[in-house]
Amino acid sequence: MHRHSNNTLGALMSVLDQVKDEARSRVRWVAMHGFIRFIAKRGVKINDPQAKLIADPATREDPKPVYKQIRDNGTLFDSRVVSLTVDHRVVFDLLRSDDFRTVIQGANLPAPLRAIEKRTRTSALHPLAPPSLLSVEPPSHTRYRKVVSSVFTVRAVNQMRDRLQVTADQLLDELVASGVGTVDIVDAYCAKLPVAVISDILGVPPEDRDRILKFGELAAPSLDFGLTWTQFRLVEKGLQGFDEWLADHIEFLRANPGDNLMSELIASSDDGVFLDDRELRATAGLVLAAGFETTVNLLGSGINLLINNPDQLARLFEDPSLWSNAVDEMLRLESPVQMTARVAKHPVEVEGHSLATGRTVVCVLAGANRDPKVFDDPDTFDVGRPNANKHLSFSGGRHFCLGAALARAESEVGLRTLFERFPDLSSAGAGVKRDTRVLRGFLTLPVHLGEPATIDA
DSSP states (O other): OHHHHHHHHHHHHHHHHHHHHHHHHHHHHIIIIIHHHHHHHHHHHTTOHHHHHHHOHHHHHOOHHHHHHHHHTOSSEEOSSOEEEOOHHHHHHHTTOTTEEEOOTTTTSOHHHHHHHHHHOOSSOOTTSTTSTTTOOTTHHHHHHHHHHHHSOHHHHHHHHHHHHHHHHHHHHHHHHHTOSEEEHIIIIITHHHHHHHHHHTTOOGGGHHHHHHHHHHHGGGGOSSOOHHHHHHHHHHHHHHHHHHHHHHHHHHHSOOSSHHHHHHHHHHHHOOSOHHHHHHHHHHHHHHHHHHHHHHHHHHHHHHHHOHHHHHHHHHOGGGHHHHHHHHHHHTOSBOOEEEEESSOEEETTEEEOTTOEEEEOHHHHTTOTTTSSSTTSOOTTOTTGGGOOTTOOGGGOOTTHHHHHHHHHHHHHHHHHHOTTOEEOSOOEEOSOSSBOOEEEOEEEOOSOOOOOO
């Protein structure tokens, strides 16, 4: 009887803990996202562009009309809660300005909600919370970036390119051997290529790669505000799972260092005491997640652009030297990261607008990349565009993407190799876009592979 009572009590305590966790999550969601969704839905009714970016499904599908709305209202548009800009020059300057800092999760909420967010946050690392590189400024940012830069050297990236070609060939060999004619190219290739490359670089064993990809998919909306309750729960699950896996992975590599950049990153921190354990996990986790998540999106968008613009694909077949420029044009037209934000550190004037301390300016990278003052016929896909590399898709200033060179290499090699192997690749139906606001890309993209080209021995 006594044992039965203990079992019953234990089960009851477990249920109570689950109820407490659920309630805590609900309160956190209301503070972080529910309140924002409520305000945004009201804002959509009065045609507020920031509200439409958050809560309007039509805008999520095609944001270009909102970009035009913002542009038509000047170089800086003051929405109800934030300011927005799609002006290339203004975005370029803001990304480099010392008058602004990056966004920290929860910091710009009203005081009562900010207090709730702080009390209910989990222990899992978040890309918009310190010590993430995305949310810190000098001197911490300088220290973190120096450690990563010492590992991701030009020489290291060049070595990655050699591995990248081998991996791309192997994945396409498998597709040919499978004999399938129609595939979801995101699942079959766009996801597998960058995950294999970044996993190889960072010492992730093959058996863990599917888990990492799943964590990335779950956590992808973590950069968005105004998530639904369902999205929020999936994000929390993904971040927690990724954080736990990463802690174990770092400890394994610390005890069993290998010939990979993650082991070098750990060693550099251990030797010079540059990063403590939490800083190391945040930095390594961001490098790992960013190393595949945005490239998956770019590959899918690039394939879609080339399928729908066969004249541009023909130009690439005629002149393969255009591939590098074509990738920049893809980055310009379908930026994997649609926007970023900066917060005024003190009262400052921008484009004749007086911004108070704490005022957030949303820099719409995707809109700036279509600025007609910089790019002629900006909505047209042109693989030979002379200034395609003027896009701002990798951000700028001290927060310029550390993995830009690798992302370009992955996309160039990955796309060129795919279309060389399957020159008749065509659409097999409409793809499904990711249900995210900051990150943009395809969740699925069905294609007919066509007959594979003969590869010379």
